[in-house]
Amino acid sequence: MENTVVKIKDLVKRYGDLIALDHFSLEIKEGEIFGLLGPNGSGKTTTINCLLSLLAFDKGDIELFGKKMTPVSYDIKKDIGVIMQNVAVFEELTVYENIDYFCGLYIKDKEKRREYVEEAIKFVGLEDFRRFYPRKLSGGLLRRLNIACGIAHKPKLIILDEPTVAVDPQSRNRILEGILDLNKNGATVIYTSHYMEEVEHICTRIAIMDKGRKVAEGTKDELKRMIKNTETITIDILELPDSVLKEISGLPHVYDTKREDEKLIVCCSGGKHNLIRVLDVLQKNELGFGRVYTELPTLNDVFLEITGTALRDKED
């Protein structure tokens, strides 16, 4: 049986009248890449800060590696790698020195440390920048340095709090690939983000958070199965009589139809060959149509259906 690395039970954190975490519970097993997905202000970073014992909480228990986590749990902290949302590096130290500084807080042996620092530099692709000062690095490279500082000591548990915010696509891909590599090497990963594509891409299990509560948890397939929508069909069409729209709405597994800007949107729940059946109706009524495409549900659909609001709307 896989070991439980993180166990959070009934965590409550209040800021005055605002409840930041509302009886939040979570269990993460060894070897998982666990995603915490939610809009800004949903409680992701608060959860991480409580987990790291930086933030005092009102109620609840937190265990890491089977032990209660406290601010002086130095033996636990030794096995944790933290990549903060805000880049936390020394402006006046070079790339190499920054990584060496943070690695040195965990690894005493100088030879071993040198080796680890070199590996970390290679891992994040900063070989050509080792003598650079952080202010000379682009946003993406700076994020990579931030990651190198957090993982150089080869931790068993890596916590990444929105590591790809304001990062260019190239660096983002590199970071995501790096996280998958770290996981392959045995690290358990907690990954918080409000970018659902990222979470969907790398996480083995996901918890969706909203207003300090966990609203859903499972693998991405499990989450998608929780909702009604299984397929959304979109067809570009100029004319669509109401009678035809009514006929499509009556098709098996179709639970919603919409007309939006010369587009027909058909939402289906379960079933197979939904697209063929819709196109048959259009052909039978001799209606011409343009582009046709079909989409499987996303985590945004999951979030939308569970909370009644789109994740991106919340970002706005």
Add this chain to the structure above:
Amino acid sequence: MFLHILKYELKNSLRVKEITVWLIIFPIALGICFKIAFGSIYEKTEKFSAIPVAVVENTENAAFRQVMENIGKSDEPFLKVSFTDMDGAEKMLDNGDVEGIIVSDGKLSLTVKEKGLRETMLKSFLEQYTVREKIAMDAINTAPEKAQEVIEALTGETVSSCREIPLTQGNPDMYIQYFYNLIAMVALFGCNIGMHITIQNQADLSALGARNNCSPARKSVSILACFTGSCIMQTFCMILCVSFLAFVLKVDFGDRLYLVYPAAIMGGILGVSFGFFVGSIARVGEKTKTAILTAFALLLCFCSGLMMGDMKAVIVEKMPWFNNINPAAVISDCFYCLNIYEDYDRFVTKLITMAVTTFIFVFLGFVFSRRKKYASI
């Protein structure tokens, strides 16, 4: 762990531009400005050049001639004497080569072209000489056996009726105080390095603080290493500052230079601990904290008379207790004692006051920074 953090604290501090500017470049630049400004004033007010004077001997006066020749031969001559005839003397006076003409023809008389300080000094000299010559002649005529004793007493006596009794072996001129104030100000600027210790170690103040709190390094060790590094850096800056003033600008600290160093170093450490204390007492952003600390430091400097000399007297009169706890005042008082008093008692007392104040600041700083968890980040 301690040495690892200390090593990087020193590396980081050495490269921080603000430290270089405020603790190294600023005192050097201001010291040069002081030297240029006060140097010219000093030359004008303190350093005399010998007064050129022409002596015309219409009758022989061996005693007077000897006195004038001796004056001209001394290390720092008061007069630059030219023996000549009346025509030559008048020509020299017209050309401005001499300030006056002393004519000896039975009695001594002085001719000057215009009135001024140097002419007054010539007149005063001549009057004093005439009086003393008369005393000596009276002694020879009335009590020849005592004549030698009287002449020796007259030649040994200073021209002024007031005698300067130094209280210290330092340099008590008023301009040196500005350089002491400069050192005190640099010492207090160490508060910015001190505040950086808190910023770097408090999770609620910076991302770096939060990151450091996640590591297995004990907070007390981390703070102690940063504090040690900051004190080393500040000490280096203080030594550099004092050495630059003493050896490059040739500021005369008297024979107490060796005491200026410990006072400056102790003052610097007090400045660091003050910043550490202020940094740990309130939870506001780094920039706000820096602004508050700088304003506070400048206010303390103002109250201690570092900017306006009279202010210190006002504070001493109205709020003497404040003067005893104001770090800027304690540092400047230490230098003041060194400069004014001959004994070391007051100086040592001020050094001890600085050490105790430092200890209190560091202790309170540690107490306020001991928080392990934060209500909000």
